[in-house]
Amino acid sequence: MLTSKAVDSKPSATNLALLAFEELAELQTLAKNLSFLSYNAGFAGFRAGEAGRTVSVLTQFTRRVSEELQQAHAEIQNLRSKTYRKNAELLVLQRKECSFCASVNLLAKVSSEERGEEGAEESPYAELCRLAIERSRAEIESGFFAILGFLDALRNCSQDLEEVLIRMENIATRVAIEATGIRDHETDFVQVAERMRSDCRTLQNMLFKTKRAIRNAQKESRSRMTG
Amino acid sequence: MKHETLYRSAHRRWLAFGQDPDRPEQIIDTNQFVVIDGEEALLIDPGGSEVFPAMLGALTGRVDPKMIRYMFLSHQDPDVSSSLPLWRSIVPGEISIFVSWLWTGFVSHFDPQATFQPIPDEGMDLRFTSGRSLKFIPAHYLHSSGNFSLYDPEAKVLFSGDIGAALVPESAKTSLFVEDFEAHLPYMEGFHQRWMPSEEAKQSWVRRVRGLEIDVLAPQHGLLFKGKNVGRFLDWFSALKIGVAADPTPQPV
Numbered sequence: 001m002l003t004s005k006a007v008d009s010k011p012s013a014t015n016l017a018l019l020a021f022e023e024l025a026e027l028q029t030l031a032k033n034l035s036f037l038s039y040n041a042g043f044a045g046f047r048a049g050e051a052g053r054t055v056s057v058l059t060q061f062t063r064r065v066s067e068e069l070q071q072a073h074a075e076i077q078n079l080r081s082k083t084y085r086k087n088a089e090l091l092v093l094q095r096k097e098c099s100f101c102a103s104v105n106l107l108a109k110v111s112s113e114e115r116g117e118e119g120a121e122e123s124p125y126a127e128l129c130r131l132a133i134e135r136s137r138a139e140i141e142s143g144f145f146a147i148l149g150f151l152d153a154l155r156n157c158s159q160d161l162e163e164v165l166i167r168m169e170n171i172a173t174r175v176a177i178e179a180t181g182i183r184d185h186e187t188d189f190v191q192v193a194e195r196m197r198s199d200c201r202t203l204q205n206m207l208f209k210t211k212r213a214i215r216n217a218q219k220e221s222r223s224r225m226t227g
Numbered sequence: 228m229k230h231e232t233l234y235r236s237a238h239r240r241w242l243a244f245g246q247d248p249d250r251p252e253q254i255i256d257t258n259q260f261v262v263i264d265g266e267e268a269l270l271i272d273p274g275g276s277e278v279f280p281a282m283l284g285a286l287t288g289r290v291d292p293k294m295i296r297y298m299f300l301s302h303q304d305p306d307v308s309s310s311l312p313l314w315r316s317i318v319p320g321e322i323s324i325f326v327s328w329l330w331t332g333f334v335s336h337f338d339p340q341a342t343f344q345p346i347p348d349e350g351m352d353l354r355f356t357s358g359r360s361l362k363f364i365p366a367h368y369l370h371s372s373g374n375f376s377l378y379d380p381e382a383k384v385l386f387s388g389d390i391g392a393a394l395v396p397e398s399a400k401t402s403l404f405v406e407d408f409e410a411h412l413p414y415m416e417g418f419h420q421r422w423m424p425s426e427e428a429k430q431s432w433v434r435r436v437r438g439l440e441i442d443v444l445a446p447q448h449g450l451l452f453k454g455k456n457v458g459r460f461l462d463w464f465s466a467l468k469i470g471v472a473a474d475p476t477p478q479p480v
Contacts, residue, residue: 096312099279100317102280105280106284123287124287125283125287128292128319
């Protein structure tokens with residue numbers, strides 16, 4: 001019995017790839033939060049006068065980080081869109097492969113029923129269907145390679161985001177240090193530092209889940225291709 | 228899947244296929260036809276992708292895949308042509324696909340790589356390499372707005388698409404042909420009243436078809452008409468009030 005490779009692989013590698021992109025879906029929200037936070041920190045620095053000058057400078061770095069997150073979000077959205085499209089193309093190809101497999105099986109059944117098991121003459125359509133299956137599978141493999149490429153690009157984006165995360169953590173630490181020297185406005189700056197640290201933890205968590213999802217998807221894709 | 232030879236001569240054959248017993252229940256039953264002229268074959272309304280495996284099984288031993296050179300789609304519906312990319316994937320050579328010009332861009336959604344021979348509204352001939360031909364007869368609005376029947380003047384077979392179609396219960400499928408015309412009427416009436424919207428188009432088609440010699444009238448769904456039942460069907464269809472099965476102005480819920 002000829003079975004479709006597509007039907008055999010559950011959960012499908014392509015679905016896992018899509019999940020990897022979903023882990024970073026909240027990146028834009030995080031970038032916006034950070035942007036608001038930088039403005040609020042800027043106002044707090046302004047209210048603190050000379051004592052808040054260092055914090056005011058730090059808020060400019062925070063805005064830059066927010067912009068980098070926005071850019072990363074746009075890049076990831078583009079990759080996500082390409083992955084969804086490729087996934088849809090694969091679904092169509094897999095549907096075709098299933099039809100050809102069903103045809104080969106039915107033709108084998110018809111041949112054996114009509115002519116007996118011994119010396120059953122094969123339908124000429126069976127060979128044509130097998131060739132079509134080979135072509136479909138080649139296209140499917142090529143689609144999987146494309147998705148692996150998108151996953152690699154996502155992994156590179158994640159690595160860039162890890163560097164952004166380190167800078168965010170440094171800024172949060174600097175703001176917290178500055179807060180200890182500004183008695184009158186300490187609460188404002190401590191709140192800014194805490195919220196930044198919270199955003200850092202959110203990003204860290206997102207990146208951790210994304211890396212894990214990428215690993216799972218790549219593992220599944222490779223086993224799907226060699227299976 | 229049942230099959231029947233509708234016509235046979237030294238150089239021409241008409242084959243009918245339908246009533247697939249393994250068809251999933253929710254899928255409407257369809258008839259598929261093949262015309263063989265010399266070394267070339269034409270697939271008529273080859274069916275949806277669900278029917279494809281069963282059709283290959285039915286064609287095996289009857290139609291060499293290398294002969295399939297032409298395809299005719301009477302209209303754009305998925306039960307007519309969603310198998311198109313599957314056929315194009317297995318047929319060794321190029322296929323000329325005839326369909327109303329109105330639908331080429333739409334049917335391309337099934338198969339963007341397919342190239343079509345658009346049929347103009349007034350119809351045209353399909354000419355085989357032998358020089359012998361078949362005629363595409365306009366059947367617009369019956370039911371599709373770009374719709375054709377196909378007539379073979381030699382075999383005297385008219386493929387009528389959805390005209391003459393019927394939703395026949397399994398228990399009444401004792402043959403591919405209508406055996407008791409009166410008993411068959413209830414299976415056709417609702418179908419034509421709901422799917423056929425234009426009285427003018429209907430009368431025009433009936434007038435045109437009455438001028439043809441027809442031994443077999445072969446619809447895409449249900450049973451085929453032969454002999455006197457062809458004339459009976461044309462009389463019944465001509466008199467039937469159509470476009471009336473649904474209230475065009477339903478009350479809001």
